[in-house]
């Protein structure tokens with residue numbers, strides 16, 4: 366496999382491709398944080414739907430090798446600008462080189478809730494500084510479509526379990542959550558002043574699983590804080606045991622309820638969002654959509670499904686409630702289905718099955734596994 370390294374505003378890595386490029390690609394989409402978990406799955410979905418993609422990622426929280434997996438699935442070369450979006454000059458240079466960018470999907474951010482409590486300034490600076498720089502470029506270059514990665518954390522601890530986009534946000538539980546609330550506010554206010562750009566704010570619930578090809582998946586940093594990587598890492602023996610925090614909540618089995626959604630379903634909603642903006646079907650300049658399945662699943666039910674699909678008995682214990690945990694939250698996803706024509710393809714079984722197969726793949730693929738450990742832990 367040939368690999369060409371080209372020098373540009375920062376280093377640009379152009380991986381080789383296995384099949385010829387499409388002769389007439391559709392609009393060019395800049396995917397920030399494209400080497401990350403959701404970004405890499407979205408690159409695949411965009412390419413499979415004919416879009417031309419450019420990736421920017423400083424790999425502060427990811428491994429660039431993941432793009433090789435994207436290439437194996439799609440047969441397309443991915444251009445990644447290894448640029449920190451907190452550098453305005455480097456970000457601006459990407460737009461200068463690609464003045465034909467039509468849409469931005471902005472994933473790049475830090476996302477560890479606990480770390481954000483310890484290092485709030487780092488989170489505000491990275492998550493909001495990168496957004497400001499991008500928006501300055503979008504404004505200057507007149508980029509028409511902007512999709513923002515938001516989160517159900519913006520709802521805080523809501524009064525109702527099933528939240529609609531109209532459910533009033535409560536105070537965020539962490540500086541990370543505030544960066545998402547503030548990011549939404551910044552985009553909403555900015556868009557009123559810059560109506561040439563249409564914005565969609567996508568509030569993700571709990572993305573899990575990996576691409577069915579098992580060529581790409583999640584690479585958690587350090588001890589995973591999310592349930593599914595904690596389950597798979599315990600089952601494979603990376604973690605000795607896991608704890609279910611709180612089994613005395615007012616839920617059907619006492620454990621917390623979450624809305625798990627397959628990452629490829631989340632990824633496809635981004636392609637549909639771009640198409641929605643491209644076709645001018647948006648009713649207002651800034652719209653917000655929940656991305657969840659609409660089904661609440663308890664932590665214990667998720668574990669049972671994992672045990673069923675993997676045939677592994679999970680070594681877990683039950684512990685006390687964890688401060689700050691929301692008891693139960695799941696999405697009303699009617700709006701995303703109606704407006705985008707979004708249909709959910711994968712159920713809990715496929716979420717757990719692909720997550721487990723990806724964990725097995727990481728064990729087999731020592732090179733990828735070691736690099737991730739060396740770079741990120």
Ligand SMILES: NC(=O)c1ccc[n+]([C@@H]2O[C@H](COP(=O)([O-])OP(=O)(O)OC[C@H]3O[C@@H](n4cnc5c(N)ncnc54)[C@H](O)[C@@H]3O)[C@@H](O)[C@H]2O)c1
Pocket residue numbers: 397398399400401402403404421422423424425426427428448449450451471472473474475476491495514515516517569570571572591
């Ligand atoms: N995964 C989830 O559970 C979840 C839930 C809700 C919302 N989100 C949001 O979705 C987005 C993507 O999440 P993910 O799970 O793919 O995260 P991820 O950490 O896997 O990917 C984020 C990527 O952004 C890159 N990045 C961070 N700061 C950057 C900067 N200044 N310049 C360039 N690149 C930078 C990282 O290197 C990483 O590759 C994030 O904004 C996250 O907050 C994620």
